Amino acid sequence: MKDLRLRLFLLGILLLWVGWARALEVTVVRALDGDTVVLSDGKRLRYAGIDAPELHRKEGPPEPLAREAWLLNRQLVEGRRLRFEPAARRRDRYGRLLGYLFLPDGRLVSEVLVSRGLAFACFWPGAARYREHLLAVQREALAKGRGIFGVLRDTDPYYVGNRASRRFHRPHCPHAQHIRRKILFHSLYEALYAGYCPARGCRPGFP
The missing domain is CATH 3.40.10 (DNA Methylphosphotriester Repair Domain)
Incomplete structure (x- = not known):
């Protein structure tokens, strides 16, 4: 009887864990630029801790390599179901979700963008969980003059x-x-x- 109760208890824990893991997965339907995407539920997600060159400016042409950042972001995330980790600060001043997306191989999407020199590692209060890691990646890209760091x-x-x-x-x-x-x-x-x-x-x- 005790063994059965223990098994049921462990099964319940497992089901809760599976449900929690699935709840932290999102499907990306469209990349708007190098650091913002639209999810399947219509919400917009802004990557925490980075800032890509501006693609849509009120005045003037896009910033250097903004299109390249957008295209890489599209290639990495569009149409994919990915693990999502919310930032401590859940939304920005525009009401967009703030958080991090992870590729199936475990890499942070923001890390890939910064490593290619297509985004800056930036500090925001409540969105600094991976700051030191992103800054280390940026320093390497900066030293090698990749992407925008060479422009x-x-x-x-x-x-x-x-x-x-x-x-x-x-x-x-x-x-x-x-x-x-x-x-x-x-x-x-x-x-x-x-x-x-x-x-x-x-x-x-x-x-």
């Missing part, structure tokens, strides 16, 4: 970093004038190696 060029004698947001700005940018916790970088390489991301707006290194 960006220094446009200014120095850049102004924000220690709070881990973003860096061109010195003439309006936001740069109001940063309280500043750090100065003398090259794009220095800023990116330190784990700072180019700020939106007057984006450092972009035409």
Whole structure:
């Protein structure tokens, strides 16, 4: 009798685990750009911890290698059922889900994008679970000049970093004038190696 109860208990645990694992799988129906996808339930998922070049800009053409980032993202995830891990911060300010997708071989989709030089490893509060790993991958891509890391060029004698947001700005940018916790970088390489991301707006290194 005790053996039967134990078996039923273990079976229940197994079923709960299987149900939990399935609940953390999602199907991607469409990649919108290099770091955002649409899921089968219609929700949009923004990859936590990275920032791909802008494909859809309000003004001007796409940023360098934005199309390449989108195409790689499509190749990796469209039409596939993948493991999903939500970030500690579940949604961004636009209401999109925040989290991580994993390929069947265990690789993080964001890792592949960063390793090809098609996305930056970026810090966001509540979405930093794999930050150190992504930053290590970025440093390797940066050293080898892959993708965007071989395209960006220094446009200014120095850049102004924000220690709070881990973003860096061109010195003439309006936001740069109001940063309280500043750090100065003398090259794009220095800023990116330190784990700072180019700020939106007057984006450092972009035409």
